[in-house]
Amino acid sequence: MSAVRDEVYHYNAERWEALVEADALFTRPMLDLDAEKAQAYLGLERLGIPGDLADRKVLCLAGGGGQQSAAFALLGADVTVFDISSGQLERDRLAAEHYGVGIRTIQGDMRDLSALDDSSFDLVWHPYSLTFVPDSRIVFREVARVVSRGGYYYLMCANPFFSGLTHESWNGEGYTLRQPYTDEAATCYPDQDWVYSQKPDGRRIREPREYRQTLSRIVNSLIGEGFTLKLLSEVRNDYPGAEPGSWAHFMTVAPPWLEFVWQYSPGVVGR
Numbered sequence: 001m002s003a004v005r006d007e008v009y010h011y012n013a014e015r016w017e018a019l020v021e022a023d024a025l026f027t028r029p030m031l032d033l034d035a036e037k038a039q040a041y042l043g044l045e046r047l048g049i050p051g052d053l054a055d056r057k058v059l060c061l062a063g064g065g066g067q068q069s070a071a072f073a074l075l076g077a078d079v080t081v082f083d084i085s086s087g088q089l090e091r092d093r094l095a096a097e098h099y100g101v102g103i104r105t106i107q108g109d110m111r112d113l114s115a116l117d118d119s120s121f122d123l124v125w126h127p128y129s130l131t132f133v134p135d136s137r138i139v140f141r142e143v144a145r146v147v148s149r150g151g152y153y154y155l156m157c158a159n160p161f162f163s164g165l166t167h168e169s170w171n172g173e174g175y176t177l178r179q180p181y182t183d184e185a186a187t188c189y190p191d192q193d194w195v196y197s198q199k200p201d202g203r204r205i206r207e208p209r210e211y212r213q214t215l216s217r218i219v220n221s222l223i224g225e226g227f228t229l230k231l232l233s234e235v236r237n238d239y240p241g242a243e244p245g246s247w248a249h250f251m252t253v254a255p256p257w258l259e260f261v262w263q264y265s266p267g268v269v270g271r
């Protein structure tokens with residue numbers, strides 16, 4: 001259990017328990033995988049990450065919910081899931097039980113990974129969550145400590161330029177940028193309808209509260225921690241003819257997410 005217990009911690013912890021109760025998209029475990037589907041889902045080949053995972057130590061960082069943990073475990077990896085939400089971790093355990101594989105789950109805040117040993121992971125897999133904390137540099141320092149030399153860090157995060165923007169920002173001509181492009185600028189927006197399969201009666205799920213991480217902060221901090229960039233991908237889709245103001249159109253105009261693959265090679269650059 002990590003020691004961080006500030007307002008950011010409590011907001012996220014409470015929100016994610018509510019999202020689990022509402023069976024939100026990111027909390028639904030994947031229960032129809034086999035090894036082939038798991039490889040396709042993770043897309044390691046596309047990312048240039050070695051696909052032979054037998055006995056490789058994988059950390060799913062802020063990656064609870066029973067999706068990636070199950071896929072990695074099915075491919076033979078030794079999986080640890082670290083997440084703020086006990087409900088999310090429960091779904092990882094449920095998926096692991098479903099497939100008859102073993103995983104380790106740890107509840108805590110990604111800004112404090114002291115529950116994990118130094119240099120203990122071959123791959124840190126970090127799905128969307130970086131912008132839930134104000135200062136990503138704290139997280140990067142922790143990742144650098146727990147990843148082994150030569151190990152990989154997969155980071156999927158909000159595209160810093162469009163963080164806080166959604167299709168609802170359509171103004172008839174384009175998507176209006178309003179918030180300042182500064183580190184830790186708070187961004188808040190409503191969840192998309194497709195996130196939920198059910199909303200708990202009478203309970204409002206609080207909006208995501210996020211903090212912009214500029215591109216220079218992300219890249220320079222990771223270089224400074226001793227990482228080398230292996231791949232950058234802008235996650236986007238082309239939906240020709242999509243209705244302006246729709247999510248599909250927004251994704252075509254303003255790719256909402258970035259994916260990075262970093263390799264830990266201290267002493268080569270940075271530091």
Ligand SMILES: C[S@@+](CC[C@H](N)C(=O)[O-])C[C@H]1O[C@@H](n2cnc3c(N)ncnc32)[C@H](O)[C@@H]1O
Binds near residue numbers: 061
């Ligand atoms: C969008 S989900 C990503 C994981 C999910 N497996 C997926 O792929 O959709 C974000 C995850 O980050 C976790 N989270 C939010 N804030 C966190 C924090 N400060 N430390 C650790 N985990 C956090 C949430 O509980 C949630 O499981």
